[in-house]
Amino acid sequence: MEKSLKQLNNINSIVELIGNTPLIELNGFKELSSDKRIFVKAEWFNPGGSIKDRAALSMINDGIASKRLTSNKTIMDSSSGNTAIAYAMIGAALGFKVELVTPENINVERKKTLQAYGAKIIYSSPFEGSDGAIIEARKLAKNFPDKYFMPDQYNNKANPDAHYKTTGPEIWEQTSHEITHFISGIGTSGTAMGTSKFLKEKNKQIKTIGVQPDDSLHGLEGLKHIPSSIVPGIYNEYQLDEIYWANTEKSYEVMEKLVKLEGMFVGHSGGAVVLAALEELEMVDKATIVCVIPDGGYRYLSGGVWW
Known part of the structure; x- marks a missing residue:
């Protein structure tokens, strides 16, 4: 002990x-x-309450090592919940701003948890599910490359x-x-x-x-x-x-x-x-x-x- x-x-x-x-x-x-x-x-x-902590930390560390994630960039990705919370927790611990694209109909527990960690939530259509959030996140990453580091959990x-x-x-x-x-x-x-x-x-x-x-x-x-x-x-x-x-x-x-x-x-x-x-x-x-x-x-x- x-x-x-x-x-x-x-x-x-x-x-x-x-x-x-x-x-x-x-x-x-x-x-x-x-x-x-x-x-x-x-x-x-x-x-962070889920297995997604492992992947989120790995992708963030990879971004730092490759210099794609720097102190002036915001971590941004799509997620229906657990990965979003992992990003928010790790971002808070490491000093990075975090924005998450998530379907508007995610439950209240996840919304409040993300807000508690200080993450900004960007809502996508509830009718398009996780695919809609993926599409919206990719648009943001393409339009604002100097602002965002997108780990892209589905392809990383x-x-x-x-x-x-x-x-x-x-x-x-x-x-x-x-x-x-x-x-x-x-x-x-x-x-x-x-x-x-x-x-x-x-x-x-x-x-x-x-x-x-x-x-x-x-x-x-x-x-x-x-x-x-x-x-x-x-x-x-x-x-x-x-x-x-x-x-x-x-x-x-x-x-x-x-x-x-x-x-x-x-x-x-x-x-x-x-x-x-x-x-x-x-x-x-x-x-x-x-x-x-x-x-x-x-x-x-x-x-x-x-x-």
């Missing part, structure tokens, strides 16, 4: 707490046994690199190299791409599964239905062994079970990835599955899911 307290006292910036999140084994689901295990990578433990190699360098190695060591399946939701696809690349290099037999909503009109915030969306430049479907098409209602049911059976208050996509893991268990005799849960449920309190 004394050592851990000393380490905490030596932290110089909040950004140093990004990463090294816990891996937690699930115990409450009837599908589990000593041969069929599911672990969740608890990314809501990041200081530093996004998946963050997970290749941190998330993947953490999971590999935390499972003592025993992981058999890796499951991640697909939004920008950075987590799925970077982590799966690292794990496949360690063991080609690890099955990698990307989770997408099963319909273009869905309720799984943070996940992207690739067939009906602007395809991220960093996305490569051939890096994954399988795509799991998640049903919104079933994902919500698993999300609620995670709260009541495991005490884990997680977000929408957390339910979706664990749903995929539970169904995968039905097809195998033995497995050590790791699911990435990107964020906590408190980001969705006003969305009508929690009663």
